Amino acid sequence: xxxxxxxxxxxxxxxxxxxxxxxxxxxxxxxxxxxxxxxxxxxxxxxxxxxxxxxxxxxxxxxxxxxxxxxxxxxxxxxxxxxxxxxxxxxxxxxxxxxxxxxxxxxxxxxxxxxxxxxxxxxxxxxxxxxxxxxxxxxxxxxxxxxxxxxxxxxxxxxxxxxxxxxxxxxxxxxxxxxxxxxxxxxxxxxxxxxxxxxxxxxxxxxxxxxxxxxxxxxxxxxxxxxxxxxxxxxxxxxxxxxxxxxxxxxxxxxxxxxxxxxxxxxxxxxxxxxxxxxxxxxxxxxxxxxxxxxxxxxxxxxxxxxxxxxxxxxxxxxx
Amino acid sequence: xxxxxxxxxxxxxxxxxxxxxxxxxxxxxxxxxxxxxxxxxxxxxxxxxxxxxxxxxxxxxxxxxxxxxxxxxxxxxxxxxxxxxxxxxxxxxxxxxxxxxxxxxxxxxxxxxxxxxxxxxxxxxxxxxxxxxxxxxxxxxxxxxxxxxxxxxxxxxxxxxxxxxxxxxxxxxxxxxxxxxxxxxxxxxxxxxxxxxxxxxxxxxxxxxxxxxxxxxxxxxxxxxxxxxxxxxxxxxxxxxxxxxxxxxxxxxxxxxxxxxxxxxxxxx
Numbered sequence: 001x002x003x004x005x006x007x008x009x010x011x012x013x014x015x016x017x018x019x020x021x022x023x024x025x026x027x028x029x030x031x032x033x034x035x036x037x038x039x040x041x042x043x044x045x046x047x048x049x050x051x052x053x054x055x056x057x058x059x060x061x062x063x064x065x066x067x068x069x070x071x072x073x074x075x076x077x078x079x080x081x082x083x084x085x086x087x088x089x090x091x092x093x094x095x096x097x098x099x100x101x102x103x104x105x106x107x108x109x110x111x112x113x114x115x116x117x118x119x120x121x122x123x124x125x126x127x128x129x130x131x132x133x134x135x136x137x138x139x140x141x142x143x144x145x146x147x148x149x150x151x152x153x154x155x156x157x158x159x160x161x162x163x164x165x166x167x168x169x170x171x172x173x174x175x176x177x178x179x180x181x182x183x184x185x186x187x188x189x190x191x192x193x194x195x196x197x198x199x200x201x202x203x204x205x206x207x208x209x210x211x212x213x214x215x216x217x218x219x220x221x222x223x224x225x226x227x228x229x230x231x232x233x234x235x236x237x238x239x240x241x242x243x244x245x246x247x248x249x250x251x252x253x254x255x256x257x258x259x260x261x262x263x264x265x266x267x268x269x270x271x272x273x274x275x276x277x278x279x280x281x282x283x284x285x286x287x288x289x290x291x292x293x294x295x296x297x298x299x300x301x302x303x304x305x306x307x308x309x310x311x312x313x314x315x316x317x318x319x320x
Numbered sequence: 321x322x323x324x325x326x327x328x329x330x331x332x333x334x335x336x337x338x339x340x341x342x343x344x345x346x347x348x349x350x351x352x353x354x355x356x357x358x359x360x361x362x363x364x365x366x367x368x369x370x371x372x373x374x375x376x377x378x379x380x381x382x383x384x385x386x387x388x389x390x391x392x393x394x395x396x397x398x399x400x401x402x403x404x405x406x407x408x409x410x411x412x413x414x415x416x417x418x419x420x421x422x423x424x425x426x427x428x429x430x431x432x433x434x435x436x437x438x439x440x441x442x443x444x445x446x447x448x449x450x451x452x453x454x455x456x457x458x459x460x461x462x463x464x465x466x467x468x469x470x471x472x473x474x475x476x477x478x479x480x481x482x483x484x485x486x487x488x489x490x491x492x493x494x495x496x497x498x499x500x501x502x503x504x505x506x507x508x509x510x511x512x513x514x515x516x517x518x519x520x521x522x523x524x525x526x527x528x529x530x531x532x533x534x535x536x537x538x539x540x541x542x543x544x545x546x547x548x549x550x551x552x553x554x555x556x557x558x559x560x561x562x563x564x565x566x567x568x569x570x571x572x573x574x575x576x577x578x579x580x581x582x583x584x585x586x587x588x589x
Contacts, residue, residue, distance in 0.1 A: 048422075051422075051426040052425070052426060053422055053425055053426060055583075073428060076426060076427055076428040077328055077428040078328060079426065080426075081422065081423060081426040087418050087419035087420055087422075087423065088420070088423070089347065089351070089415075089420060090418065091350075091351050091354050091355060092347065092350055092351070092354065096347075096350055100343065100344075100346075100347050101423075101427075103335055103339070103343040103346075104335055104340060104343055104344075104424070104427050104429050105328070105335070105427065105428070106328075106335045106336075106339075106428075107326070107335075115325070115326065118325070122322075122323055132354060148423075150323060150324065152326045152327070152328050153323075153324040153325070153326060153327065153328070154328060155328070177323070180323050181323060181324065184322070184323065184324035185324070186324060
C-alpha cells in the first residue's frame with residue numbers, strides 16, 4: 001500500500017511571498033496525522049496543494065500514490081476536503097447540502113437522500129435538517145461540514161482546523177468523530193494551532209513554521225526532544241515571584257529561562273532530583289509554595305523550544 | 321447505520337458530466353426557491369423603466385404611450401434578461417469567496433460543472449423575469465402580433481443569447497474580490513450595451529456616429545430579433561446574427577473561463 005501522503009521538497013510561492021519553503025512529509029495510511037503551527041505557517045497552503053487546489057511550484061506531491069498535478073482526478077476521487085476554506089451552501093438547508101454533496105460524489109438521488117438523513121442522525125443534526133445553513137451555530141456547521149466529507153467515505157480526509165472557534169463541548173464532540181472516522185480505516189490529516197488538540201488526537205505530528213517542517217514524530221517523541229520535565233510552582237505570596245524566579249534561574253537547561261505565567265512559575269528540571277532541589281532552595285529562602293506539579297512539557301513548551309518564538313495561539317484567544 | 325458506509329470508485333468521475341451539471345442546476349433552483357426576493361430586486365428596475373418610459377416619453381417618442389409600448393416592451397424584455405447575466409457572475413463570485421468552489425474543485429466531478437449548473441439554473445430565472453415583463457406589458461396594453469408562439473420564440477432566442485453572454489462576465493467572477501465589485505463592474509458594461517442600442521428609441525433619430533455604434537452593438541440585433549418575433553414580422557438576418565454573436569462569445573470566453581477555473585483560483589489563504 002502506498003503512503004497516504006508523500007511530499008518531497010514542496011515549494012509554493014504567492015508573488016514575492018514564499019508560503020512553503022521545501023516541505024517534506026510522509027503519512028502512513030490509517031492514522032490521524034497532525035499539522036501543527038501558528039497562523040500563516042503554511043498548514044492551509046499544504047492542504048490546498050494536497051487537495052489539488054493549488055499547483056506546487058517545485059517538489060513532488062503524491063496522495064495515495066497519485067501525483068496531485070498529473071493525476072488530479074484520481075486524487076479527487078479518493079479525498080474529502082472539509083474545513084474553513086471548503087464550505088457548504090449558506091442558502092441551502094442541512095439536508096439539501098448533504099444531498100448535493102452525495103450526488104456529486106456519484107450517489108443516485110434516492111441513495112444520496114438516504115445517506116444524507118443517516119449522516120444528519122449520526123451527527124445529531126436531524127432537528128435542523130430543514131433549517132438553512134445560515135441559521136446554524138458554529139458547532140453545528142462544523143459537524144455538518146465533516147458529515148459532508150463523509151457522504152461517500154474517502155480514503156483520505158483533510159480537516160482544516162476542525163475545531164477553531166468551537167466551544168469546549170463541541171470540540172470534544174468533533175474529536176470523538178475524528179477518532180471514529182480513523183477507526184474505520186480512513187486516514188485523517190488535520191491542521192491545528194491548538195497544542196492540546198494535536199496532543200490528544202494525532203498519532204504523529206509535523207510542526208510547521210514559516211513554510212518548513214521543523215520537527216516530526218509522535219507527541220511523546222517531540223516532548224522528549226526538549227528533554228526533562230517541567231516544574232510548575234505557585235507561591236503563597238505572589239509578590240515574591242521575581243525573587244523566586246531569580247533563585248530558580250541558573251538551574252534550568254541552557255536557553256530555557258524560568259517563565260512566569262500569571263501567578264505561576266515554570267522551570268525545566270532534567271531529573272526529579274533537580275525539581276526537589278529547586279523546591280528546597282525556595283524553602284530555604286523562606287518563600288512558601290502552596291502548590292507545585294512536575295509534568296512532561298506540553299506541546300506549547302515544545303513549540304517554544306523548537307522555534308524560539310511562542311507564536312502558537314493561546315487556547316483562550318480563539319481566532320477565526 | 322455507520323459513520324463510514326459506502327465506498328468510492330477509485331477512479332470514478334463521481335456523478336458523470338450530465339449528472340454533475342444537473343445536480344448543480346438543482347442547487348441553483350433551490351437557491352431561487354430559498355431567495356425568491358432576489359428576483360424581485362432584478363425585475364424591479366425593468367418594471368420601473370417600463371412604466372416611466374411608456375408614460376413619460378411614450379407620447380413624445382411614438383405619438384402615444386400605447387403605441388410606444390409595442391416598440392419598447394421587446395427592448396426592455398431583452399434588457400431585463402441581459403441584466404440577469406450579471407447576476408450569474410455575482411452568484412459564482414459569492415460561491416468563490418465563500419469557499420464553495422474549493423469544495424467543488426476538490427471533488428471528483430467534471431470541473432466546469434458548477435459553471436454549467438449555474439447557467440442551467442438561470443433558465444428558470446430568465447423564465448420568471450420574462451413572465452413578469454410580458455404580463456406587465458399585456459396589462460399596460462402590449463399586443464404582440466406574433467401571439468404566444470412569437471413570444472415563446474423570442475424568449476427561447478434571448479435566453480440562449482443570454483446564456484452565451486453570461487460567459488463574458490465570468491472572468492470578472494473568477495478574478496474580482498467580492499460579489500459587489502462583480503456587480504458594479506458588470507453593470508458598467510451592461511448599461512451602455514443595453515442603452516446604446518435600439519431598445520428604447522429608433523436609432524434613425526440619433527447622430528450618424530452613434531447610429532454606427534448602435535448598428536455594431538450585438539444587443540441591437542437581439543432586440544430587433546425579439547421585436548420581430550413577438551410582433552410576427554419578418555426577422556431578416558437578426559436571429560442568425562444574434563445566434564452567431566452568442567456562439568462567438570462562447571467560443572472566445574468559455575475556453576478562457578474554463579482555463580482560469582481549472583488553473584488556480586485566488587484562494588483566501
